[in-house]
Amino acid sequence: MALTYAVLSTVSVFLAGATASQLLKWQLFNHRDHDIHNVYTALENSYGHGGATNLVNTLHAYIQETLGHNWLFIAIGPGGQVLGGNVHALSLAITPGWSSVDGAQLGLTGGRRYRVYSGIVRNKVRLVVGMKFQQLGYLGRLVQTSFEWAFVVAVLLAVVGGSLIAHRMQRRFDAVRETMDRVSRGELAARVPLSGRNDDIEQLSGDLNSALDRLAASVETMQQVSADIAHDLKTPLSRLKMTIAEALDKQERSQPVAAELESAAAEVDQVNRTFNALLRIAQIEAGARKTAFKPVDISALLTMMDEVYREVARDAGQSFSVALPATAKADIMGDRELLMQMLSNLIENSIRYCPAGSSIHCSATAHDDTVRVTVADNGPGIPENEHERVLRRFYRLEKSRTSGGTGLGLSLVKAVADLHDAELRLDSAHPGLMVSAIFARRRRPVAT
Ligand SMILES: Nc1ncnc2c1ncn2[C@@H]1O[C@H](COP(=O)(O)OP(=O)(O)OP(=O)(O)O)[C@@H](O)[C@H]1O
Numbered sequence: 283m284a285l286t287y288a289v290l291s292t293v294s295v296f297l298a299g300a301t302a303s304q305l306l307k308w309q310l311f312n313h314r315d316h317d318i319h320n321v322y323t324a325l326e327n328s329y330g331h332g333g334a335t336n337l338v339n340t341l342h343a344y345i346q347e348t349l350g351h352n353w354l355f356i357a358i359g360p361g362g363q364v365l366g367g368n369v370h371a372l373s374l375a376i377t378p379g380w381s382s383v384d385g386a387q388l389g390l391t392g393g394r395r396y397r398v399y400s401g402i403v404r405n406k407v408r409l410v411v412g413m414k415f416q417q418l419g420y421l422g423r424l425v426q427t428s429f430e431w432a433f434v435v436a437v438l439l440a441v442v443g444g445s446l447i448a449h450r451m452q453r454r455f456d457a458v459r460e461t462m463d464r465v466s467r468g469e470l471a472a473r474v475p476l477s478g479r480n481d482d483i484e485q486l487s488g489d490l491n492s493a494l495d496r497l498a499a500s501v502e503t504m505q506q507v508s509a510d511i512a513h514d515l516k517t518p519l520s521r522l523k524m525t526i527a528e529a530l531d532k533q534e535r536s537q538p539v540a541a542e543l544e545s546a547a548a549e550v551d552q553v554n555r556t557f558n559a560l561l562r563i564a565q566i567e568a569g570a571r572k573t574a575f576k577p578v579d580i581s582a583l584l585t586m587m588d589e590v591y592r593e594v595a596r597d598a599g600q601s602f603s604v605a606l607p608a609t610a611k612a613d614i615m616g617d618r619e620l621l622m623q624m625l626s627n628l629i630e631n632s633i634r635y636c637p638a639g640s641s642i643h644c645s646a647t648a649h650d651d652t653v654r655v656t657v658a659d660n661g662p663g664i665p666e667n668e669h670e671r672v673l674r675r676f677y678r679l680e681k682s683r684t685s686g687g688t689g690l691g692l693s694l695v696k697a698v699a700d701l702h703d704a705e706l707r708l709d710s711a712h713p714g715l716m717v718s719a720i721f722a723r724r725r726r727p728v729a730t
């Protein structure tokens with residue numbers, strides 16, 4: 283990259299320099315021609331005032347003013363006689379108008395060249411005015427030398443600057459590579475160091491770091507889930523082992539083992555339920571069911587819940603009520619079966635964790651763009667600081683550890699809400715728990 287930059291800037295400096303020096307030379311030459319022509323015109327005008335004599339006098343005045351042969355002048359009369367000038371032999375080859383002439387042609391030594399203008403004044407006097415090339419050649423060389431030096435300095439700067447920039451870039455890319463290397467060796471906490479600059483590498487590093495954050499978070503979740511599964515299965519499995527040992531013991535003593543077998547079957551059922559729930563959550567989280575979303579009428583769903591749970595709640599000594607939106611339809615796009623599962627989990631929690639005498643209230647409210655579904659009770663509730671944790675797999679409040687349950691009910695609720703892009707909120711119902719899910723409302727095409 284440094285090399286490319288150096289070559290690119292060298293080429294541009296060269297082109298810019300060449301253009302500038304060419305332009306400058308062109309300007310200088312123009313200026314010189316202008317000067318020569320000015321002198322020629324002055325001499326020509328002097329003829330107008332006093333004829334050939336005056337022209338020759340003016341010519342001599344000019345010759346006096348010029349040093350050596352920096353300038354050359356010559357005036358030739360109609361008969362071919364030299365009227366005046368600072369050169370004697372004038373090659374007739376000098377064409378009218380502009381031309382370049384060798385000093386030798388004019389009888390001068392030193393191999394100089396002249397830029398000359400030649401014309402006929404009033405059809406009588408041939409007048410030639412010229413200027414030494416060296417005069418300009420010197421300026422031209424000055425310009426060229428300046429540009430050559432400027433070029434050298436620019437190339438040096440390009441090479442040194444390019445290498446410096448490349449070195450710094452290299453260092454920063456090395457830091458990124460080193461970080462990725464550490465991550466690939468399992469050090470998930472490694473992050474690309476940020477320099478605080480606002481450039482592309484910094485942005486890329488930031489993006490990499492956030493990707494690593496997400497990766498680390500999901501690996502941590504996975505590790506957590508595996509640990510939780512192992513931990514959660516340990517107890518039922520060791521209980522199962524004890525039950526079987528007991529059964530074997532009893533069988534040796536020819537005692538009936540039906541009770542042990544029954545309890546073993548129940549234990550296996552519980553393990554099975556846990557696995558089924560886990561698999562179901564994983565399946566929901568994979569998001570495949572989203573493609574089968576259909577319009578779901580939330581009011582109809584709550585009416586069904588009312589039919590199913592009113593009796594169950596009454597048996598538990600609790601009251602159960604449902605409030606539906608009065609007029610507006612509360613339709614959403616979703617998976618009816620999963621939404622039913624979600625509501626069942628919430629209602630079953632309320633029934634399970636609230637004492638007799640509590641009341642459970644479900645409602646659906648339709649707003650302009652959203653539908654809010656709420657399950658609330660006035661039981662013991664969940665402390666504010668546990669609201670986030672109860673959504674995790676296997677997490678149960680300390681006091682609920684003794685009652686049956688897998689601790690996966692709310693994880694499934696959360697997974698279903700996420701699948702529907704719904705916002706899930708846990709709030710205190712003062713007293714009790716209020717869980718709400720806010721869905722995007724489905725707009726029906728207006729019937730015409
Ligand atoms: N309505 C509620 N009132 C009080 N505590 C609740 C309520 N709902 C849930 N909890 C607490 O949150 C914990 C997590 O609930 P979750 O539904 O995820 O698991 P679970 O009910 O223990 O088991 P599962 O639903 O899988 O059979 C419960 O163990 C309980 O401590």
Ligand SMILES: [Mg+2]
Pocket residue numbers: 627630631687690691692
């Ligand atoms: Mg539950």
